[in-house]
Amino acid sequence: MKRFTCDEVVELVTVYMEGELDEPTGYRFEEHLGGCEGCERYLGQFRATVATLGDLRPDGLAGDTREGLLSAFRDWRRP
Numbered sequence: 001m002k003r004f005t006c007d008e009v010v011e012l013v014t015v016y017m018e019g020e021l022d023e024p025t026g027y028r029f030e031e032h033l034g035g036c037e038g039c040e041r042y043l044g045q046f047r048a049t050v051a052t053l054g055d056l057r058p059d060g061l062a063g064d065t066r067e068g069l070l071s072a073f074r075d076w077r078r079p
Contacts, residue, residue, distance in 0.1 A: 004032040009039045013046055014074055 001024075004012075009032050015021055016029050033040050061069075 001028065004028050006032075006036060006039055009033070009036070010042065013043060016043075017047070017050070 009029060012021065012025070012029060016026065021029060033043060
């Protein structure tokens with residue numbers, strides 16, 4: 001089984017945090033984290049950012065706007 005690269009982990013981090021990776025992909029993701037201090041640190045920083053943002057008061061975005069932005073961030077890929 002091919003190991004994930006750091007770039008692949010970065011692309012999948014939000015899907016992982018949402019618990020949406022299938023079992024084999026989740027295993028490969030966690031296997032990479034176990035051997036890559038940089039990606040493990042990145043995930044920790046990402047979790048801290050999400051937790052901090054979750055504590056912020058919403059600015060009153062309409063539900064459709066909020067969902068559209070979240071979807072765009074989830075689907076965003078680097079060139």
